[in-house]
Amino acid sequence: MASPQFSSFYPDFLVQRIWERCIKCKRCVKECSYGVHVWDEKKKTLLADDSKCVGCHRCEAMCPTKALVIRRHPSDFREHALWTPWHIKNIYKQADQGGVLLTSTGCAQPYKNYFDHLVLDACQVTNPPIDPLREPMELRTFIGPKPESLEIEKVNGKFRLKKRLPPLIQLEVPIMFAAMSYGAISLHVHQGLARAARDLGTLYNTGEGGLHASLYEYGSNTIVQCASGRFGLHVDYLNAGVAIEIKIGQGAKPGIGGHLPGEKVTEEISKTRMIPVGSDAISPAPHHDIYSIEDLRGLIFALKEATEYKKLVFVKIAAVHNVAAIASGIVRAGADAVVIDGLRGGTGAAPTMFRDYIGIPIELAISAVDKRLREEGIRHRASIIASGGIRNSADVVKAIALGADAVYIGTAALIAVGCTMCQRCYTGKCPWGIATNNPELIKRLPPDVAYEKIYNLVKGWALEIKEMLGAMGINSIESLKGNRDKLRAVGLTEKEMEILEVKHAGE
Amino acid sequence: MWLLKEKIKEMSGCGIAGIINVKGELIPGDLIIKSICCQYERGNGLGAGFAAYGIYPEHKDYYALHVMAQDKSALEKVEEILAHKTFVNYKEPIPTKKVKTIKNAPLFKRYFVKPKFDEEYQMVCGEDEEDNYIVSLVMDINEKVEGAYVISSGKNMGVFKGVGFPDEIAEFFRIDEYKAFIWTAHNRFPTNTPGWWGGAHPFTILDWSIVHNGEISSYGTNKRYLELFGYKCTLLTDTEVVAYLLDLLIRRHGLPLQLACKALAPPFWMEIDEMEEEERDLYTAIRVVYGSAVLNGPFAILFAYNGGLVGLNDRVKLRPLVCAKKGDFYYMASEEAAIRSICPDPEKVWAPKAGEPVIVELEKGVIPNQRSYLEGRPKEVEEDALRIKCQYIPLQSS
Ligand code: SF4
Ligand code: SF4
Numbered sequence: 001m002a003s004p005q006f007s008s009f010y011p012d013f014l015v016q017r018i019w020e021r022c023i024k025c026k027r028c029v030k031e032c033s034y035g036v037h038v039w040d041e042k043k044k045t046l047l048a049d050d051s052k053c054v055g056c057h058r059c060e061a062m063c064p065t066k067a068l069v070i071r072r073h074p075s076d077f078r079e080h081a082l083w084t085p086w087h088i089k090n091i092y093k094q095a096d097q098g099g100v101l102l103t104s105t106g107c108a109q110p111y112k113n114y115f116d117h118l119v120l121d122a123c124q125v126t127n128p129p130i131d132p133l134r135e136p137m138e139l140r141t142f143i144g145p146k147p148e149s150l151e152i153e154k155v156n157g158k159f160r161l162k163k164r165l166p167p168l169i170q171l172e173v174p175i176m177f178a179a180m181s182y183g184a185i186s187l188h189v190h191q192g193l194a195r196a197a198r199d200l201g202t203l204y205n206t207g208e209g210g211l212h213a214s215l216y217e218y219g220s221n222t223i224v225q226c227a228s229g230r231f232g233l234h235v236d237y238l239n240a241g242v243a244i245e246i247k248i249g250q251g252a253k254p255g256i257g258g259h260l261p262g263e264k265v266t267e268e269i270s271k272t273r274m275i276p277v278g279s280d281a282i283s284p285a286p287h288h289d290i291y292s293i294e295d296l297r298g299l300i301f302a303l304k305e306a307t308e309y310k311k312l313v314f315v316k317i318a319a320v321h322n323v324a325a326i327a328s329g330i331v332r333a334g335a336d337a338v339v340i341d342g343l344r345g346g347t348g349a350a351p352t353m354f355r356d357y358i359g360i361p362i363e364l365a366i367s368a369v370d371k372r373l374r375e376e377g378i379r380h381r382a383s384i385i386a387s388g389g390i391r392n393s394a395d396v397v398k399a400i401a402l403g404a405d406a407v408y409i410g411t412a413a414l415i416a417v418g419c420t421m422c423q424r425c426y427t428g429k430c431p432w433g434i435a436t437n438n439p440e441l442i443k444r445l446p447p448d449v450a451y452e453k454i455y456n457l458v459k460g461w462a463l464e465i466k467e468m469l470g471a472m473g474i475n476s477i478e479s480l481k482g483n484r485d486k487l488r489a490v491g492l493t494e495k496e497m498e499i500l501e502v503k504h505a506g507e
Numbered sequence: 508m509w510l511l512k513e514k515i516k517e518m519s520g521c522g523i524a525g526i527i528n529v530k531g532e533l534i535p536g537d538l539i540i541k542s543i544c545c546q547y548e549r550g551n552g553l554g555a556g557f558a559a560y561g562i563y564p565e566h567k568d569y570y571a572l573h574v575m576a577q578d579k580s581a582l583e584k585v586e587e588i589l590a591h592k593t594f595v596n597y598k599e600p601i602p603t604k605k606v607k608t609i610k611n612a613p614l615f616k617r618y619f620v621k622p623k624f625d626e627e628y629q630m631v632c633g634e635d636e637e638d639n640y641i642v643s644l645v646m647d648i649n650e651k652v653e654g655a656y657v658i659s660s661g662k663n664m665g666v667f668k669g670v671g672f673p674d675e676i677a678e679f680f681r682i683d684e685y686k687a688f689i690w691t692a693h694n695r696f697p698t699n700t701p702g703w704w705g706g707a708h709p710f711t712i713l714d715w716s717i718v719h720n721g722e723i724s725s726y727g728t729n730k731r732y733l734e735l736f737g738y739k740c741t742l743l744t745d746t747e748v749v750a751y752l753l754d755l756l757i758r759r760h761g762l763p764l765q766l767a768c769k770a771l772a773p774p775f776w777m778e779i780d781e782m783e784e785e786e787r788d789l790y791t792a793i794r795v796v797y798g799s800a801v802l803n804g805p806f807a808i809l810f811a812y813n814g815g816l817v818g819l820n821d822r823v824k825l826r827p828l829v830c831a832k833k834g835d836f837y838y839m840a841s842e843e844a845a846i847r848s849i850c851p852d853p854e855k856v857w858a859p860k861a862g863e864p865v866i867v868e869l870e871k872g873v874i875p876n877q878r879s880y881l882e883g884r885p886k887e888v889e890e891d892a893l894r895i896k897c898q899y900i901p902l903q904s905s
Contacts, residue, residue: 127722127804128825135823136775142795149760150796152789152883159763159883160785165792374735380796401727473724473805475823476773478798485727 006092010085011050014073015059021067022046028059028068033429033441056422058431090352101352104425104435105411106252106344106389109356114363114496115395119505121486122471130475132466138476139462141406143243143383144168144312144336169242169312171406172201173462174477175396177454178387178408179225179245179316181207183260183269183281184348184425185435186442187214189417192450194218200458205408208247208258208283210272211237223314226303228257229283231273235306243336244303245314246296248287251345251362251388253354254318257283261349263428266437297333304334312336314385319343319365320358324372330382331373337383339408340365344389346411348435349426362388363402367500370403370482393464402500403482416457417450521708521720522549522694524840525809526849527816531873532835533561533686538849540682543673543692545848546841549720554695554707555676556668558716558811559687563663567875569596569619570641573659573666575704576614581654588652592644593620601667606679609671613704617665638713638758645712649741656705661714661813662876668693668707676707688874689811693718710746712754714813714878719746720841721806721826732799749808752800763883764817768864770797772822809839814878815868824861831856837867
């Protein structure tokens with residue numbers, strides 16, 4: 001007798017059809033890439049298999065008569081504070097199949113979110129707020145190493161620089177798009193990100209999947225990534241962008257490499273990644289040429305040599321316990337920027353245990369790294385780029401006030417193009433056409449739509465940041481950097497405030 | 508009660524005034540008193556002060572430390588440190604007068620000192636090392652000695668300040684008995700904290716003195732930036748930050764005065780983008796490297812040093828500043844009336860533009876130990892050597 005599949009008994013979602021509205025157009029059958037909706041030809045009716053539903057809401061959104069409602073399944077287990085349905089169902093899944101629990105996006109556990117315990121300041125009376133509609137408000141930010149002081153000379157009665165600045169990257173907004181590889185997300189999303197980055201004056205990141213031929217034209221807004229798998233890596237690729245990011249780790253799965261399931265490796269992907277169609281692309285946990293910090297230095301300078309010192313080299317790490325010391329080592333190894341990806345950083349595929357239980361929150365990591373680099377007198381030698389769980393423009397402002405130079409957003413950009421956070425990107429079946437390479441599915445999100453949505457989002461955030469700066473009485477973003485005066489804690493412990501270097505509200 | 512330490516950063520509105528004679532002729536104190544008192548309404552009796560240059564010609568080669576102490580024991584602690592760390596050439600109480608409205612005044616004493624280095628070091632040590640030594644000494648005393656502050660530490664200059672209206676403070680310190688070639692004065696209107704003597708302006712480090720009307724919204728950023736270079740902001744006011752930034756940018760990094768002012772109140776990117784390439788590179792570099800030094804928020808400041816007086820407004824001019832010239836005299840103040848009260852018929856009166864510094868230096872060679880920062884200076888040697896080595900002076904008392 002086949003053993004029962006416990007996990008199929010208790011679906012997560014209930015597909016509810018309002019029969020009075022349903023016109024049996026079968027649109028839902030077409031929309032659901034998970035095969036939940038089926039047309040029963042004999043009975044001339046629609047059936048739904050709840051157990052397959054991932055709760056992406058695609059069918060609901062597309063149903064012309066709004067006949068569908070996707071709800072959390074109301075069937076309950078008896079209450080138990082410890083053994084919640086999530087834990088019970090995970091155990092069923094593993095008992096059924098063995099193996100590692102897989103998931104997507106960032107940490108879903110309700111750890112304290114420090115951004116939500118920090119409030120911002122505004123001017124009243126003693127100091128006039130500045131109105132960004134009437135006064136210039138500057139968000140321009142430079143990424144890269146800066147000298148500690150300038151040398152000036154006077155020639156023909158005019159002052160000028162004795163030594164020009166080393167190459168720096170100029171951003172018009174301090175928000176960049178985080179590494180999401182072609183393969184993990186569709187080419188259309190990549191095209192949208194690249195175009196939006198260009199029009200916004202910022203950068204997008206190719207991720208570790210190489211660079212599709214159609215994207216080379218966006219080079220001056222591109223960061224190319226060099227991860228442990230070295231997929232799609234060749235000298236033209238390295239030279240294609242303005243910066244090269246060495247990915248040591250990412251917040252969603254510190255300590256392990258990337259994983260692109262074979263289902264997602266189509267013909268096009270295989271060309272760009274330089275791997276066979278249908279094969280899993282599994283990056284090793286470490287870079288096999290980096291077993292310690294001096295090896296990292298070796299790779300940084302190898303990349304710089306290969307690109308004739310014209311490109312900046314970023315190093316991305318997951319925020320882990322010793323993040324401050326590690327970041328300091330990275331800066332000393334010669335990185336031009338350190339990217340810290342916090343506990344809540346997203347991914348296309350990660351073991352659930354890693355996504356939810358490894359790493360530390362980005363807010364604490366930013367503060368600790370900024371402090372350490374300052375103490376060691378090397379803060380000017382590299383920029384700090386923070387990522388992982390940045391949900392709105394206030395989070396951006398807080399991250400910068402905690403010491404970051406700029407932030408990366410990933411999940412927010414995907415939500416902007418329609419992602420509903422179903423957390424099943426690893427299946428390659430994203431019904432919204434985002435985290436998939438299925439030629440039929442990707443049509444659901446054309447590059448123009450992706451571009452427009454992403455562009456609008458960041459433009460909106462930029463406006464909000466300007467408003468917030470103006471309210472604080474400052475008119476350029478550099479006066480926000482590390483400015484703890486603009487932050488107050490609400491409901492944090494002494495220790496947390498000490499690490500964040502903030503005062504409590506009312507102080 | 509005299510509050511020694513405020514835990515909250517002060518906010519204030521204020522009146523300021525300054526006079527300089529470019530030939531180095533001495534100006535009697537009465538004039539500056541009159542000019543600042545004309546702006547009476549800009550203060551609320553919670554702070555006033557004066558900076559005077561050229562008042563100690565007989566001790567011109569010694570750093571004049573004006574020390575304010577809440578009691579004898581605090582003063583003794585300072586003296587102990589000074590005895591240990593400096594050669595004290597001369598000391599005396601700062602002469603004061605009883606003023607009815609001023610109660611609980613702290614003690615004031617001045618010391619004319621030179622640094623005491625290790626013997627071998629003494630040989631190779633120049634003016635810069637001496638200056639750095641005094642900076643660290645002042646930082647250390649201010650941070651570590653409970654109840655005592657060094658309120659000025661330049662050569663041939665001094666600061667007199669406290670809680671009261673400007674006329675009261677002037678009377679208390681007998682300002683009318685001094686003569687100086689540069690004067691600055693301040694009338695304070697703190698809004699959120701009771702005034703305290705240490706919080707009054709001018710603020711100083713070495714011979715830099717600052718009077719300031721405004722609030723610096725970038726305080727948090729500036730403070731953290733200064734800490735990188737060993738400056739400790741102990742007085743919890745915006746103005747202290749300005750003093751240290753000037754010292755860092757001009758004296759230590761050697762930026763020409765004009766460019767240092769541009770670092771503090773930089774042009775907007777849209778202006779920089781319009782500049783010719785060479786100038787654009789220069790201003791871009793200033794903003795990139797000195798982004799954390801930008802003074803953001805409304806301000807008008809006057810700062811003086813042994814050789815000049817500078818007026819500067821924030822980059823959108825959110826606080827008033829007026830300048831005037833007559834003969835060898837230049838005047839700067841929050842209000843034109845304050846200038847006209849002592850110079851009724853100036854040759855020229857103007858309101859400087861946002862972010863455009865007004866720099867007036869004395870003619871060359873008219874005063875001892877004269878400093879000029881128009882051309883910039885060679886930067887202190889190596890990058891890491893730029894940091895003040897505070898371990899020069901380990902202090903026992905704390
Ligand atoms: S998986 Fe998505 S499309 Fe399919 S039934 Fe569930 S919500 Fe609808
Ligand atoms: S990208 Fe698609 S698969 Fe991934 S969470 Fe969003 S909707 Fe679900």
